[in-house]
Amino acid sequence: MFKRWLAFGLLSSHSRLHGNVSYRVPWAFGDEAVDVTRKFTRLKHRLMPYLYGVAAEAHRTGVPVMRPMLLEFPGDAACRGLDRQYMLGPDLLVAPVFSAEGEVEFYLPAGTWTHLLTGETVEGPCWRHEVHGFDSLPLYVRPGALLPWGADDKRPDGDWLDALTLLTGADLGEGACTVPGPDGEPAAVFRAVREGDGVRVRAEGTRRPFTVREAAAGVEELLLHP
Incomplete structure (x- = not known):
């Protein structure tokens, strides 16, 4: 699960590798963990113009960087009970993968959503079931962003x-x-x-x-x- 949590953690407002009873560095978990860390660290660095702007907005307004779906889509009743996905700022939807097999189910509100990594487009509203390797996860750009x-x-x-x-x-x-x-x-x-x-x-x-x-x-x- 270390590799799954890396992707989740690096697509959060704060990203740190540490533990109070264990040594949690990527190379302690193998070469693939190092590759996953490298990829998602690069991704977060490339997103910093966006993420730092969202952080500045959070400082000014109190609206959090990591947002429940209902906050961005208050008129969509399907967003009321979603607790395994979130909006990272207003324009990125993240659905962390928590299963060992890489299976994940999540919801996309209305509009054409674009997977940031692959460029695949999906028309919402819809529920999605996807399977991801350690180097990927559902990461969608909001329509109109x-x-x-x-x-x-x-x-x-x-x-x-x-x-x-x-x-x-x-x-x-x-x-x-x-x-x-x-x-x-x-x-x-x-x-x-x-x-x-x-x-x-x-x-x-x-x-x-x-x-x-x-x-x-x-x-x-x-x-x-x-």
Whole structure:
């Protein structure tokens, strides 16, 4: 279960490897555990422009980084009793895998959801049953999201506007995202509008170059070949 908990822990607001009665480092659990740790650590680093912005929002408003489904979808009665999945900020749905076989069941609200790693799209509302290896789990981008994706997978801090990529979720009509600076204050705001088969993005607060990429392209290869 160490490898399963790694994915869950690294897709949480706080991620630490420690224990009060045992030595819990990845290499103590084998080479595969090291690979899983590396992949999800890189993923979290690339998500830091988004996650740090969500943390700054939590500081300002009290809305938590890890959110029960009902908080984001109060009108969806199916979200009332969900306790094995959550929203990581407003735009990422996480369903941790707790079974040894990798089986997991979870719910997607209405709209077209995009698996961040693979780019697979699923139309909600629906219940899903999936089977995942240790290096994956249900991680879906919300319909209409504009998700900032950092270029640096080596460390959690840094200049997040450097070679920034904006990932567009399915069903994007108009969307916006804020990239914070080290102090948590907005460093730049990006506003996107769907125009035909393309997306027009206006940047406020920066003139630095950035890339726009559909989340449906998936980010798996970006993590394997940084």
